[in-house]
Amino acid sequence: MELIQPYITGIVQAVIGLLATFLIAGLFAVKKNLEAWVESRTSKEQRELLHKIASEGFALAEQTFKQLGGEQKLSSAQDYVIRRLNAAGIQFTAMEIRAAIEKAVLDYKALRQPNERADNESI
Structure with missing residues (x-):
């Protein structure tokens, strides 16, 4: 044994x-x-809230930090979005937050381009 x-x-x-x-x-x-x-x-309402807050974060960074570069503005916008989402008790990944902010930037640029073309054509 x-x-x-x-x-x-x-x-x-x-x-x-x-x-x-x-x-x-x-x-x-x-x-x-x-x-x-x-x-x-993740609910539709939470996604809509993310995009609304991302637009606010982009606008805040764009107006408040005009002298900063793009990455610094993005970082400021992300900080704002993260704080607001945490206050609401909602969690998103860093990639989702960045994507929402980038979408806000693209939406803003899309709205500005037709106006810029019209201004350039009238000159």
Whole structure:
């Protein structure tokens, strides 16, 4: 029996190691699926609020920090958006926040371009 005991101990440790590996892999898979599910459940109202706050953040950075460069303005706008969303108890990823701010910039530029063309044509 003493000759077999080290083999049994090794086998039991290997089985426990395998079970732990599968358990950890399973937890990561569940976490990934849970995050995807939560992400898909973000309400339309929360998305609309994100875009409204992103537009406010862009306007604030554009008017308040005229002397700063684009990345600094973006950082200021992101800080504003994050604080406002945290106050509302809403969480978005940094990428979603940046995308909303970039959309606000593009919307602003799209509104300005027709007016600039009309002004240039009249000159």
